[in-house]
Amino acid sequence: QKEVEQNSGPLSVPEGAIASLNCTYSDRGSQSFFWYRQYSGKSPELIMFIYSNGDKEDGRFTAQLNKASQYVSLLIRDSQPSDSATYLCAVRQGGKLIFGQGTELSVKP
Amino acid sequence: DAGVIQSPRHEVTEMGQEVTLRCKPISGHNSLFWYRQTMMRGLELLIYFNNNVPIDDSGMPEDRFSAKMPNASFSTLKIQPSEPRDSAVYFCASSDSGGLGEAFFGQGTRLTVV
Numbered sequence: 001q002k003e004v005e006q007n008s009g010p011l012s013v014p015e016g017a018i019a020s021l022n023c024t025y026s027d028r029g030s031q032s033f034f035w036y037r038q039y040s041g042k043s044p045e046l047i048m049f050i051y052s053n054g055d056k057e058d059g060r061f062t063a064q065l066n067k068a069s070q071y072v073s074l075l076i077r078d079s080q081p082s083d084s085a086t087y088l089c090a091v092r093q094g095g096k097l098i099f100g101q102g103t104e105l106s107v108k109p
Numbered sequence: 110d111a112g113v114i115q116s117p118r119h120e121v122t123e124m125g126q127e128v129t130l131r132c133k134p135i136s137g138h139n140s141l142f143w144y145r146q147t148m149m150r151g152l153e154l155l156i157y158f159n160n161n162v163p164i165d166d167s168g169m170p171e172d173r174f175s176a177k178m179p180n181a182s183f184s185t186l187k188i189q190p191s192e193p194r195d196s197a198v199y200f201c202a203s204s205d206s207g208g209l210g211e212a213f214f215g216q217g218t219r220l221t222v223v
Contacts (some may be wrong), residue, residue, distance in 0.1 A: 034211055043214040044152070045199060077127050088152065090212075095159055097142060097204070103152040 003027060006100035015109050019076040023089030024107055026070070028108040031066055038102065040053045044088055048074060079107045081083050113215035115201050121221045127189040130218045133182055134203030142212060143176055143186050144200040147197070158184065191222045 006023050013019045020086035021035075028094040032051045050056045050072070062075040072091075076083055084107050089100040114133040122128050129202040136143050143155040156166040161178045169176070173192070178184040188195055198219050 009144050014172070046211045049211050094166055095140060096154060096157060097202070098154060099144075099152040 002100075003093070003098045004089055004100040004108075006087075006089050007103045010104040010106055011103040012024075012062045012106045013079050015059055015079060015081060017079050017085065017105055017107075019079045019107070021074040021076075021087050021089075021103050021105070023072045023074075023077070023091075024070055025072070025089075025091045025098075027091070027093045028067075028070065030070075030091045031093075032092040035061075035063060035072075035098075036090060038088060044099075054058050058065050066095070067084045071098060076105075079105075080107050083107050113203050113213055115215035115218050117218060118216060119219045119221075121223065122223055124189055124192055125190045126222075127187065128187040128191045128195075128220060128222075130199050130201075130220070131150055132186070132201030132215060134184070134201070135203075136182070137192055137212060138203035138205050138213075140210075140212075141182065141184050142202040142204075143180060143184070146198045146200060146217075148185045152158065155186070188220075191220075193222045196222050201223045 004025050035048040037047050037056045038044045048063040049064045056063045060077045064073045086102040088102045091098050116131045122169045139160050142157045144152050146152045155168045156176045158178045176186045198217045202214045204210040204212040
């Protein structure tokens, strides 16, 4: 089992829809959780982080964490073509920061 | 702050040659990570340092790879000898203390070994 797993994608949604990205992790001792966005040919950039169970909202983005289920998700409301990118889930395990394979999101106009 | 700075941005080298990638972390950050990204394997953690000390190098693929952090503002990743399968984008990232902080990435070095 991989340490951090994500939907294989690609995920295609129409403009204005909600995009839902999911991630599971194997280490119950994981402490903090991050979502990064990576455009083609660019480096990953942080868009959200969450430490506690529940939801955290920032603009059109909502991160959800369920430690009992070892599950993290990212919702993007009112998806825009500019949201088209690969979304990487990352988990802090002690000092290490482990990434999933990423989910490619395509928002169609 | 200028962010994490990596050099070179692109490197093309012949098989068997030594390659050195460089990274300057964000000032004040005391954790530094080296990652390798390929289409097949995604973003793999190679090694990470805390306070200039290598903490976990279990991701380093083999003895051909080595990494150093001689001081808080500089790190290198060396491949000797390089092989075509080392071709990838190598990222350096840094984060602040506490073990929970987010990491910020450099622009990456695209390495091609021919």
